[in-house]
Structures are given as C-alpha cells and as structure tokens.
Amino acid sequence: MSDEQEKPDRQIGYRFTDQVGHLMRKAYQKHLAIFQENASDPHLTSVQFVTLCALRDNGPSSQAELVKATAVDQATIRGIIDRLKARGLIEVSKDAQDGRKVIMSLLPDGRDVLDAMYPRASLITDLTMEKLNPAERVALLYLLRKISEDEET
Template sequence: MSSARPDVELSVALDMDAMPGHYIRRLQQVAVRLFSEEVGSELTPVQFAALVAIAQRSGLGQADLAAQIGYDRATIGGVIDRLEAKGWVSRTPSREDRRQNIVAITPAGEQAMAQATAAVQRVQTRFLSPLDSDEQQVFERLCRKLLGYHLG
C-alpha cells in the first residue's frame, strides 16, 4: 500500500507545461494587463468589444451583442449598465419584443471608441511582438481554428 496521498500523486502527475489551457489563461492575463496599460482603467476589453460591436451593427439587441462578442448573456446587462452610466450607449425597448433591449452607441461612445482604437492597436502590436510576421499569421490561424471547432 502506498503511503503517498492521492491528491499529492495527482498534483505530481499534472504537468502544467503540458496544458494548453494554462497557457491560454496566462496569455489572457497578459493581454488584459497590456490593455490596461495602454487604454487605462476607464474602459475594459469587454466594454471595448461591446462598443465596437454596437457601432458596427445598429439596433443590436442585448442577447445578440452577448453572442457577437462571446460574452455570457446573464452578465452582458452589467457591461451595458456601465457603458450607459458613462453615456457611451443608450438602451431602448425593442418594438418587436418588449423583453429585449436595443442598444445604440452615443456620440460620446463613438468618441471614446475612436480614442481607444489607437491604444488597442498598440496592445495588439505589443502582445504579438515576440512573434515574426509568419508566426503571427500562424498563431491567429490556429486561434481561429480552435475557436471555430469549439464554438462551431
């Protein structure tokens, strides 16, 4: 009979360096840190994604917005609440379905998005800077492939 505890044996058997999910989580942390350094604390990555999606699709409903940016439907309302409190978006009930809110970007939201866009481009450049151009294309292609498979 082994004297080692099962949880210790399990922790030794799990090699974090062999877990892509661990790297993805760490890369997300890096991306958020870079975003905060470049953009500041006034705007989060999710809020920026929401502003871009709303600006690109006029009359977007909250549920559609959540789906478009890959965010949870249950918590997208909080994101919109914060954007609305800043005066960057407005919400109106849908004429077709009163349970649904339609979100629109305001002129102040367009200005905030425009001001953040250059900083977001710097984030992407900094994030991918260790990779050469070919590696960046491969990385992006592999990310799209994994997302396409898992989100189908």
Template sequence: MSKPISVPYETTIHVRDTCLCLAVQRAARALARRFDEALRPYDLTNGQFSLLMSLNRPTPPNLSSVASLLAMDRTTLTAALKPLERRGLVRVVVDPADKRSRLMALTPDGMHLLSEVVPIWKKSHGKLEELLTDGEHDRLLKGLKKLL
C-alpha cells in the same frame, strides 16, 4: 490505514507545459493587463473596449448577438453594460420589433471615446504583432478561432 491519494509532481509539470486551457488563460491575462494599462487613461478596460467595438455597427444589435460575439452569457453582458450606460457611452432600448428584446447602441459620447482609443488599441496591438514572427500572429489567430 489507507494509502493517501496523490498525483505525481510530474503530472503537474506535464499539465503546466501542455495544457492549452492553462496556456490560453495565462496568455489572456497577460494580454488583458497590456491593454488595460494602455486604456487606463481613458478609464476603460480591455473588456469595455471590446464591448464598445462590438456595438459599432450600422444597426443596433440585440443582446443575444453581442453576447454570442463576445462569448459571454446575457447576464454577464447586461452587467458589463451598466457602467458604460452610467457613463453615457451606451444606450439600451426596447426593440420595436420585439418588446421582450433589447437593442444596444453607442451614444455620440461612446462613439467619440471609441474613436479616441482605437489608435491606442492599434499601437498596442502592433507591439504584440512585433513579438510574433514569421506568420505566428495569423496562425495563432486562426488556431484560436477553431476553438470557438
């Protein structure tokens, strides 16, 4: 009879206490819940807010540039756009310079909603910054950007 394969419990504790991936996932979920709650009265999720904000540009961006900014693949971005399109917040059009490409833009309703929720985001973000002291916000943001 062979000895069962096992991983010591100490390894589990070590991973729990030192794994950057796990720590970032847990923090991301906690942050997402905070912002989802703040944006709920506007029937918007934190991901949708980020997507709308990514479209707030002088000229309409293409799918690839927004997908890159949001660190998601084009298929996921296309799926995320659908509910915003149905609500009339975003418009997706054929790029006149390249018929195979699509450009995205906020509609007037999308811009109006974004202008309503930016103060909510600022307030929520301000509360988070208060939790972090002595330059922790800037150091954390700088560290996270290194991982992209």
C-alpha cells in the same frame, strides 16, 4: 518524502503548466494587463471595448445579439451594458416592434471613446504579440480562430 510523492506529475506525465488552458489563460492575463496599461480610457475594460465595437459594427443590438457578437456570457453582458449606460456611452431602449425586447445603441460619447481607442487597440495587439515574428503572428491568429470556431459554422 519520496521522489514519487514530491513530483507526481513526472510519474503520470501531466504538467498543468504545459496545458493549453493554462497557457491561454496566462497569455490572456498578459494581454489584459497590456490593454489596461495602454487604453486611452483608464476606466474602459477590454470586454466593454469589444461591446462598443460590436455596437458600432452591427448597429443597435439586443442583449442576445451582443452575447453572440462578443462571445461574452449573458450574465456578464448585462453588467457591461449597465456600466456603459451609466457612463453615457450607450443608450438602452425598448424595441419598436417588440416592447419586451431591449435594444442597445451606441451614443456619440461611445463613438468618441472608440475613435480614441482604435489606434491604441492596434498598439495593444502589437505589444501582446511582440515576441512573435510575422509568421508566428499569422499562425497564432489562425490557430486561435480554429480553436474557437463554432461547431455549426
């Protein structure tokens, strides 16, 4: 087998391991592992946590509002809502003005989960970025915000 056949990425200069999507995915996988190892509730996922945070920050919300607040897609948020409701962390009810609209609200047990989780969340962030110095941390957050910024904002 020639060197050309063994290492085609050298010829075209493309290495997937150097690409932003691959590196972001690896960093996110590392973050998720750190989250699961350090969460105060072993059954709480990072996306469930973000959903509870959005409800605490924004108050009772529709599914569409949760999608916008969390950047979680419609199909995924439905499953998250179902699991949080089954655990008694949120309540699902009809909107008073529009009976077709469903509203999610944080319940006291959901607040308790958040209260226990907030100090752990700060630790999780620190552990995720532990290899970065303070300037690199600021730069990383700035760049991630810039990459993920919506076009209309």
